Amino acid sequence: MTPQPALEGALRADLIAIAYLIASVLFILGLKFLSSPRTARRGNRLAATGMLIAVLATLLDRNIISFQWIAVGLVIGAIAGASMALAVRMTAMPQMVALLNGFGGAASALVATAEFFRLEMHPDLTVTTDVAVSVMLALLIGAITFSGSIVAFGKLQEVITGRAVTFPFQKTFNALLFLAVLASMVYLVISFEHEWVFLVFVGLALLLGVLLVIPIGGADMPVVISLLNSYSGMAGAAAGFVLRNNALIISGALVGASGIILTQIMCRAMNRSLTNVLFGAFGAQAGAAVAGPVGDRTVRSVQPEDVAVMLAFARSVIIVPGYGLAVAQAQHTVRELASLLEKKGVDVKYAIHPVAGRMPGHMNVLLAEADVPYTQLFEMDQINREFERADVALVVGANDVTNPAARSDPSSPLYGMPILNVDQAKNVVVIKRSMAAGFAGIDNPLYYLERTAMLFGDAKKMLNALVTEVPNV
Amino acid sequence: MVGELLIAVYVFVLAMFIGFEVITKVPTLLHTPLMSGSNAISGISIVGALVIAGRVDSPLGTALGVIAVVLATINVVGGFLVTDRMLSMFKRAPDDGK
Numbered sequence: 333m334t335p336q337p338a339l340e341g342a343l344r345a346d347l348i349a350i351a352y353l354i355a356s357v358l359f360i361l362g363l364k365f366l367s368s369p370r371t372a373r374r375g376n377r378l379a380a381t382g383m384l385i386a387v388l389a390t391l392l393d394r395n396i397i398s399f400q401w402i403a404v405g406l407v408i409g410a411i412a413g414a415s416m417a418l419a420v421r422m423t424a425m426p427q428m429v430a431l432l433n434g435f436g437g438a439a440s441a442l443v444a445t446a447e448f449f450r451l452e453m454h455p456d457l458t459v460t461t462d463v464a465v466s467v468m469l470a471l472l473i474g475a476i477t478f479s480g481s482i483v484a485f486g487k488l489q490e491v492i493t494g495r496a497v498t499f500p501f502q503k504t505f506n507a508l509l510f511l512a513v514l515a516s517m518v519y520l521v522i523s524f525e526h527e528w529v530f531l532v533f534v535g536l537a538l539l540l541g542v543l544l545v546i547p548i549g550g551a552d553m554p555v556v557i558s559l560l561n562s563y564s565g566m567a568g569a570a571a572g573f574v575l576r577n578n579a580l581i582i583s584g585a586l587v588g589a590s591g592i593i594l595t596q597i598m599c600r601a602m603n604r605s606l607t608n609v610l611f612g613a614f615g616a617q618a619g620a621a622v623a624g625p626v627g628d629r630t631v632r633s634v635q636p637e638d639v640a641v642m643l644a645f646a647r648s649v650i651i652v653p654g655y656g657l658a659v660a661q662a663q664h665t666v667r668e669l670a671s672l673l674e675k676k677g678v679d680v681k682y683a684i685h686p687v688a689g690r691m692p693g694h695m696n697v698l699l700a701e702a703d704v705p706y707t708q709l710f711e712m713d714q715i716n717r718e719f720e721r722a723d724v725a726l727v728v729g730a731n732d733v734t735n736p737a738a739r740s741d742p743s744s745p746l747y748g749m750p751i752l753n754v755d756q757a758k759n760v761v762v763i764k765r766s767m768a769a770g771f772a773g774i775d776n777p778l779y780y781l782e783r784t785a786m787l788f789g790d791a792k793k794m795l796n797a798l799v800t801e802v803p804n805v
Numbered sequence: 806m807v808g809e810l811l812i813a814v815y816v817f818v819l820a821m822f823i824g825f826e827v828i829t830k831v832p833t834l835l836h837t838p839l840m841s842g843s844n845a846i847s848g849i850s851i852v853g854a855l856v857i858a859g860r861v862d863s864p865l866g867t868a869l870g871v872i873a874v875v876l877a878t879i880n881v882v883g884g885f886l887v888t889d890r891m892l893s894m895f896k897r898a899p900d901d902g903k
Contacts (some may be wrong), residue, residue, distance in 0.1 A: 352852075359846050360823055366839055367830040373892040376842050381883040383849065390852045396859030405858055405871045409878020416879070417886035425891075429841050431825025432884050435876040436847045442873035443853040446866045453863065462810045561840055564847045573813055575853050581813055582820040583849040589824025590843040594836060667869050686833060705898040711833045 343391055351389030352579035358382030359583055365456070369706050371591030387581055403740040422701045423658050426691040430485040430557050433564045437477025440567035444470035445534070446573050452525055453669050464521040465576065470570035472537050473516060477563040479541030479638070487545075488690065494550030496748075503611065506543050512536055548609065554610045554691050555598045560767050562591020564667040594692045601686035603738075603749035632786040636794060639761050643669075646723035646759075650715065652752055653695055654688055656729020663702035666728060669795055670704070672802045676732035682708055683715040683725075685733040716753045727778075729791050731764075735776045745774055757764035763794045838891045845884025851877035 358378050365375025396402070420428045444467045451459050451467075486492040500506075523529075547711040548556050569584025571577075590657055599606050643649055651670065657663060671678045682704065688695035696709050710718075719725060727734055734754040737744035753780050762779060764786060778784060787794050831839050854877050858870030 350864070356820075360863035362846075363827045363831070363839075364822075366835055366842065367827075367832065368831075369892075369895045370897075372835055372838060373889060376838070376885060376892055377889045378900050379842060379846055380889075383845070383851075383885070384851060385857065386852055390855045391859075393859075395856050397861045398859055401867055402855055402859045402874060405854075405874030406878055408876040410888045412875070413879040413881065414882030414886055417883045418886060422891070422894075425837060425841070428807060428838075428883070428887060429844055432841070432844050432848075432880050436844065436850065436880040439848070439854055439873045439877035439880065440850040442869050442876070443850055443857060444871040446857045446873070449869075450862055481873070523820075535815045541897070556816045561844060561847075566846065568847045569817055571850050571853050573810075573817075575856075576809060576813060577852060578813070578816050580849050581817045581854060586824040586827075586849040587843045591830045591840060593825065593828050594840065597833070600873050605837050607889055628812065634820075653901060685831070689837075690869050691837055692840060693833055693838070697837045697894070700891075700894040703894075703896070706834055706895045707897050718823055732836075756830060775859045780832055 341346055341394055344394060348389045349578075350393055351385050352577070352592055355386035355389075356383040356579055356582040363586060382793035389469065391444075418559050419730055422490075422697050423690075425488075425697060426553060426557055426689075427485050427488040427695060429691060430459060430481045430488060430560065433557065433560045434478045434481030434485065436564040436568045437474045437476075437481060437560075440571040440629050441471050441474025441478060441534075443571045444474060444574055447553050448530060452527070452530075459524045461521065464506060466522050466570055468517045468520055468533070470567060470574050471512065471534060473563055473570055474567040475534055476541035476544065477537040477560055477567050478644075480545045480556075480563070481541075481560050483545040484553060485552055486551055486561060486651045489561040494553075496549040497546040500787035502547060506524060506540070509536060509540055509543065513540055518596060547611070550569055552602070552604075552609050552686060554689075554694075555595055555602070555606070557606075557691055558591055558594035558598050559606075559610075560591070562588050562595060565589075589685075601633070601750060602691075603746070607630070628644075629780040631779050631786050632782075634761075634787055635785065636797035636801050639785065640654075640798055641704045641805050642724055642759060642761065643673055643726070643798070644676055644677065644802050646673075646678055648681070649673060649723045649724045649726060650683050650719060650722045650754075650757065652685075652725060652727045652730050652734060652754055653699065654681045654685075654728065654730025654733065655695070657697050657791055658695070658729070660690065660729065661730070662795050663698050663704075665792055665795040665799060667699070667702045668799050669802065670708075670800060676802070676805075677687040680708060681710055681715060681718070683707055683712065683719075683754075685712055687733065688730065688735035688752075712752060719753040724759045724761060727760065727762045727764075728795070729755060729763070731776055732774065734778055735774065737774070737777055741777075748749055754778060755784075757780060758783065763787045763789070763791050765790060795804065834895075838888045840852075840867050841891065842848050842888040845888060848877045848884060853882055858890035 333638040362375040362379030365371040565587025572580025736755045738749040738751045854873035
């Protein structure tokens with residue numbers, strides 16, 4: 333016999349490793365290109381090409397004997413994934429990302445499961461401690477990512493209540509559950525046998541994922557999906573440790589880092605610590621009463637005609653959209669109004685608060701979909717200096733992120749939260765249904781300022797009225 | 806010789822640093838596509854799933870592998886496509902140059 337097959341095998345393995353290196357480089361370049369909207373699309377395609385290379389190279393693996401089931405899986409997955417991607421509405425993007433996170437986590441967990449059964453069924457294979465630890469970690473993180481993401485999906489899709497679900501002794505119960513998970517994990521790492529212990533471990537991990545997400549209120553979902561995004565990366569990296577696959581480890585680490593950064597940004601924007609978001613059960617009672625004195629303070633209510641005049645004669649207008657705008661499906665109407673104003677020579681900009689949507693950067697996507705050029709979209713730190721020079725700040729469907737009490741009133745629950753300095757504009761117009769308080773149930777002193785005019789009504793109707801009135805000015 | 810595990814840990818730690826460096830430069834404007842796109846990248850576990858689905862060692866292994874391939878493919882294809890769809894919407898001022 334010649335050593336030919338072994339040589340050929342080694343060559344193949346090297347080829348695959350090189351392909352994975354190329355894929356990893358393409359992922360990093362892809363993410364790098366996301367630093368500008370001009371190159372972002374190319375970046376995404378680079379990353380997708382990297383993935384294609386990784387998949388094709390894997391098919392060269394000597395361990396793969398049958399391609400039949402692989403083909404079935406790829407076809408079903410590709411059709412399902414493509415139809416989801418093409419059908420999803422931009423407002424539903426948080427759910428979509430939550431679901432995809434969950435699938436990614438599940439895939440990593442399944443890889444680890446298959447590896448456990450293979451090693452367990454072949455007692456002749458030695459299982460080193462680090463492989464055992466990697467298998468259990470990939471499973472644990474993958475399972476938590478999966479069940480947690482499904483719950484987050486349910487909350488966002490409003491299949492289950494968006495409120496924080498709490499029950500007595502919740503934290504104690506979760507702590508005990510966590511200990512049980514840990515105990516079964518340690519047992520499995522040491523013994524690496526007994527399928528029933530394994531199944532109990534998987535069950536407990538899934539339950540833990542559910543219980544970690546249900547006490548988190550709907551408004552905190554941006555943090556949760558960012559965190560789950562990070563978990564899905566970590567699960568992938570753990571699976572990479574199981575298979576000793578550097579491509580998995582690198583990609584997992586990149587995604588893990590991305591999720592951590594986004595989680596931090598979201599927490600900072602809401603002025604909350606991660607612990608507070610995860611365990612604070614914020615928003616357990618929805619629709620809390622208006623806090624603070626409403627008393628003798630009065631608001632100035634105006635008609636669309638008045639606002640139309642104000643806007644048409646302004647030199648610069650800053651539009652402050654909140655999620656209420658998206659709920660009212662009024663992104664296109666606001667864009668129409670902006671175009672009319674621009675024709676009259678008004679300088680229009682949009683001020684986007686980091687938590688304006690339901691996930692990081694969501695509002696930007698919603699406005700981009702309505703053909704608002706991204707050159708008009710400004711993030712908080714860029715635009716805050718410009719409010720004092722703006723003639724009109726038009727607030728649509730945003731509340732807490734414009735509350736000046738966050739800056740000035742240490743007794744306010746919002747105190748310290750970074751806000752848009754809407755109150756510094758020369759005139760403020762707020763389109764709002766009624767005087768009901770925002771999600772956090774906190775009164776907004778902005779509405780009582782002398783320079784603030786309230787335009788009461790449905791966001792879309794009022795914007796439509798403005799679109800009709802502005803050309804008549 | 807440095808152990809295999811240690812090399813893997815090296816790779817992981819260094820990749821985390823690259824991740825932090827690259828991703829802090831992504832503007833908030835693009836954070837949603839960043840999430841869906843990085844999400845698609847985390848579907849790289851498809852690579853592990855493919856081997857398990859194709860190695861035919863036990864029916865259970867194959868079944869787990871195929872399910873993993875389906876889920877990871879949804880993750881990858883759905884993630885990259887939806888990111889592309891979103892990014893195609895980001896335009897500079899369309900009225901420019903008239």
